[in-house]
Amino acid sequence: YSATAGHVAVTVTDRLGQPAALHAVRVEGPGSPPVRFITTNAEGCAFFAFLPPGSYTVSLGTNSPTTYIDQASGGPNPIKTVTVAAGGATAAALFAYDRQATLRVDPEPPLGAESTTAMAPPDMAYTLANTDLPSGTKIFAGNGEPREFTGLFPYPSGYGVWAGKCPAANPTLNGATGLQTFAAEPGEVTAGTLTTALVRLRVVDALGAPRSGRPATATMDVGDGCVETLALGSSNALGEIVVAMPYGPWQFRAGGPPENAVLTTASPLPVEIQVLSP
Template identity: 30%
Template sequence: MNARTTIRTIRQRLQRGAAGDTGMTLIEVLVAMMVFAIIAMAVAYSLTLTLVMTRDSRAREVAANLAAQQIDVVRSLQNVFSVNNGSTTQTVDGITYTVTQTTDWVSNTGTVATCGSTGSLLQNKLVNVSVKWSGMDVATPAVQANTLLAPSGPLNDQSSGTILVRVSGSTNISQPSIAVAAGPDSSVPGNTATAVNPAPTATDSDGCSYILKVVPGSYKITIGTSGDGMINEKQQTTPSKTVPIAAGNSVLQSFTYDKAGSITSTFASNSGTSGILFPSNMYASFVSTGGDPYSAPVTVASKKATTSLFPFPSGYQVFAGTYVAGTPGTAPTCLSVDPGAWTTPNASGHVGARGNFSATKPGGPAGTASVPMGVFTVKAPTTGRFLTAISATAGATVGDPGCATPMAYTFTTKTTGADMNLALPYGSWTLYWATTSTTTPPLSQTIAVSTLNLPSGSALTGTTVFTLDARAP
């Protein structure tokens, strides 16, 4: 091989090696793309953060202007009582701003309260304005502005008193536009109170009404109007309270008042017997976890009756009979009607239990309750008579928890000689007959238990007393 051939061979090999190094490997491409992506993400994040901060800064500036504008509005108002809680929305450049205003009275003792407080006099009104906007970061605080308003004239003096009224609903939400009436309580001996002039205004959006500069004495405060569909926690439609007021002092009187709810109860729900007769003076009892037990008359038609009630969030347990006598708030006087009071096990080892809670909603659809009762048959009674059941005392071993205030239930359907199916609340009873519809028939006109077909588990005490047992299997 000559030198020329050798040189050509070497050149060819070098050219082939150089040709193999003209491109990039796959790894080199991936590394380059990753470096580019990191740089691009950093740049994109920086741009996005800048845009967000710019948008947030501009939104905060607009919010600050809206807050200051609202503060100027409340400062311009002549009547400090017209400045109340509220919320409005406003859209600026496609962003929705929510302006929320909250107010509280600051008393001469430094106490801060929505309607004021007992024992302290109204002095200034604290107004807080808070502004939020759509799309704001959850960690971003709202824009706040505050001011203190002073009434144009004195609200109190040393020779008169101030009555503050606050009305809230079942969930403690303020109740606006509730009528408020006030006047001297005539039931208080030696009362020095005089007619209130001007008359109190309805509650504002904070649920407050203010009765200023009244002559010292005892005043009867009444809220609501008949037929407004409202009710308080004691099941009263136009509740009243007596407020004594001294010179130079103030008293806050709070009411709980809301749209009435209702429960439709199905009575004798445990019986499939047809043609059941219910007492014409039937009562039902309603027990909640938030208020006092309540017994009310019910008119049962096709086994159902609907009762208007205060809408406690927990609802009510319902059972037939008069659990409490008199006004709401009194202690139970007839435990027999309460299935949960039958705590002594019967021969089968069973005890009584109340039904489930039935929900009530303010002004909403009626809740439903199933109410078991004692259902029995009077076999072929003499025609032309009225039947009345009166609470009786059971034998010591029966397990009836007792009824301290006896009940008397009358059936106004006259007997025709055919069997009659009757329903009564749980407890012990004596059945009477009379030729007139009455709850106090002569005691000699009793009906023997031998003429009755009683439900399983019923107990007998003598020849006239029978017990309708709540301890069902």
């Protein structure tokens, strides 16, 4: 006990809530020295005793800045601020901290589709969902396929994943009974196939003749504030573009008037869509 000082108690747990030992905890604030380090013990605890009153920053990650991830901040070097009061009071800082998980997904139409090798648009985004995420979902920009998602907290329940960044692309709103779930294991890579819709876009002129070399796009905009536009590539010699697509309502265009289609899990494989190109 001290009438003029207080304490900081830091607790670090893994993804299961179990104590996480041997993590370096950094505390910075008033007094001398201004920076103090203690490594968590077998109970995942680090205790900084008899600190001058004031504001302190508590941080992790100095011993493993790239391989661990914090649940709350989503980063490898979490920082929290606590206030130390005189009179022997103890300020607490809690961290859920574990080795980051990686997911690698390959978007493909379902088995039995006419073309299971159709490529997805390289700019197609992906949504990862877990109820413990701060907003419930996390969106990753498109970057070709297979798409790899790094820096994930390894939630024991894994992640539900869908193609597309908008809520309207959620498969459960388009005929699916649930999301595809991928495991998230600490320090490991989980790979799998992500089911998508399949579209054959036929680009034609005003007389119905095929147009080759015509770029096409697809846009999702249902008025909820989320808009996604995908570059589908250019039509081949037959005037066709065959592409793996997110589910949901889309507007297809190849320089002429748009064509609307809602892609669901019950849609034909492929969905045939014809668009006019001047």
